[in-house]
Amino acid sequence: MTIMQEFQIQTLAELFSAFSDASRLKIIAILAEGECNVGRIAEAAELSESATSHHLRGLRQLKLVRSRKVGREVYYSLHDDHVIEIYETGRDHILHG
Amino acid sequence: MTIMQEFQIQTLAELFSAFSDASRLKIIAILAEGECNVGRIAEAAELSESATSHHLRGLRQLKLVRSRKVGREVYYSLHDDHVIEIYETGRDHILHG
DNA sequence: CCAATATATGAGCATATATTCATATATTAC
């Protein structure tokens, strides 16, 4: 076990907080399928566009997703494979833990 | 990507919620070192015994920790290696993500 | 330029969460 400083523990808590909400997990699962714009994410996750946008902002600030603007649309994608890894580690636990 | 039902997503969110708080992460890190009783967990995590007990109850209900009573003390330990795996996957992300 | 569309943002509100404090319960020592 690596020694963790107080601020690192706080950072880790914030990371897991991103995964601690069903709406955000849906968004992450959708983006795991590939890049997607806000409107379609909202539709697929059954969320308002506003709520979706708020969540995406949080995920972007935590560097869990990236965004790319194309015309008036903004395409989001997972920032890196670590995100899927965390998601899947948790998922494996509840499915066959 | 496995198809996840609504209630499974909710369950997954609850699992990650357990890791979304610095106090609980400290408790988990302490228990990763080995079994420990409530008083010593509280001391090591710099939490009140009451707060510690409340957190342990939540972790126990989620089957992330086990408890074993010895006299008037109660020893807690991580329920299984999945818990460490989730913790470490997140930790690796923030340390070298 | 103006209207339509896509996304972002801030305020407000309702609910959830973490903590403390007081108290309860269980066990041991005397």
Add this chain to the structure above:
DNA sequence: GTAATATATGAATATATGCTCATATATTGG
């Protein structure tokens, strides 16, 4: 038995969180 110790629990409170609604900011098409 009673006192002391370890842990658990419920209520209260303060703060955080997620959503909606209204509005703002692009961007495109006419």
